[in-house]
Amino acid sequence: MTVVPHELVAGVLSETPDLSVSLMPLRGRFSLRLMPEGTDPAGEVLGFRLPTRIGARQAAGSREVVCLGPDEWLVVCDDADRAVIEQGVATLAASVPHALVDLSDRELTVMVSGSRATELLTLGWPRDPQSVAVGTARRTVFDGVTVVIWRDGETQWRLDVWRSFAPHVLDLLLTGCRELAAG
Template sequence: MIQEWKTLRGNAIPGAAGRLTVTLAPDCGRLVLRLRPRDRAAAETVLGVALPERIGGLDAASESFAVCLGPDEWYLLLPEDVARTAGERLSAALGAPFSLVDVGHREVGIAVEGPAATLALSSLCALDLDAMPTGSATRTILDKAQAVLIKHDAEHYRIEVWQSFADHVWTLLAAVSREIGLDI
C-alpha cells in the first residue's frame, strides 16, 4: 500500500530579510504523459492546458501546468480532480496508445521566491539560471538530487523533487537562506 508522505507539509524557511522566501508549493496532481505528437491537440483539449512542443517549454492555464521534458514526454501539474480522471478521459478521446503515470506519491513541490531566488538556486545548481528563459523548465540536479526546475520569472521558481530527496534540498535551501540573510 502506498502511503502519503509529505514531510515538508506546512513548513516554510524563515525569510532572508524579504529577499528570499522558501515554502512548500501548493499540492496538486502530478502526471507524466507520453504520447505521439499527432495526438497532442486531442490531449490538450482533454487536459485543458497546452502541451509545449519545445523541450523545456512551459505552458500554464489556470491552475494547470505542462512542461515538455522530451520529444514525446510532458510533466503535468494539474488540480487533483483533473489529474484523478485524466486517464479515463484521455483513453476515451485518443483511441490511441499513450502512457500516463501518476507520480504524485513520489514528488513534492518547493516554491522559491524573491529577489534572491536565482542566487539561492544557483548555489545548488550548475545551470546558468540567469540565462534560463522565463516561462521554461528543465530537468536538473540540485546538489545530488534530481529535480524538475520551473522558472516562472527571475523571482519565482518551483522545484519538483522526489520526496526522498526533499529534506536534503530543503536543508540546503535553509543554509543558503541564512547566508543570504547574513549577506555572506
C-alpha cells in the same frame, strides 16, 4: 532507523527580506508519454495545446504542462482534478498510443522567491539560472538530485523534487538562506 528532519508540511520554511523558501501544497502530477502525432488529441482532452519545444510550458486554469522531452510531458493540476485528467486521457486509448503515470505522491514542490532567489539556486544548480527564460521549465539536477525547475517570474522559482530527496534539497536551500542572510 530513518530520521526525516522536516515534517514536509506546506508553508513558509525560511523568510528573510530578500528571500523566501516555502513548501507548496500537494498537487496532482502526471507523466504523459506519447508520440508527436498524439499531441493535438491529448491537448484537446487536457484543455490546452501541448508544447513541443523542450522546456516550453502551457497553462489553462489550474492545469499546467511542460515539455520535458520529444515525447514526454509533465502535467500538473489541482489534486481534485486528477480523476478528470485520468478519465479524459483514457478516452484516447483506442486512437492514440500513450502512457499516463500518476506521480502525485512521489514529488513535492518547493517555492523559492525574492530578490536573491536566483542566487540561492546557484548553490546546487550547475546551470546558469539566467539562461532559463521566465515562463519555461527544465528537468535538471540540483546538488545531484533530479528536479524540475519552473521559472515563474524574474525572482520566483519552483522546484519539483522527489519526496525521498526533499529533506536533502530543503537542508541545502535553508542553509543557503542562512548564509545569504548573514552575508
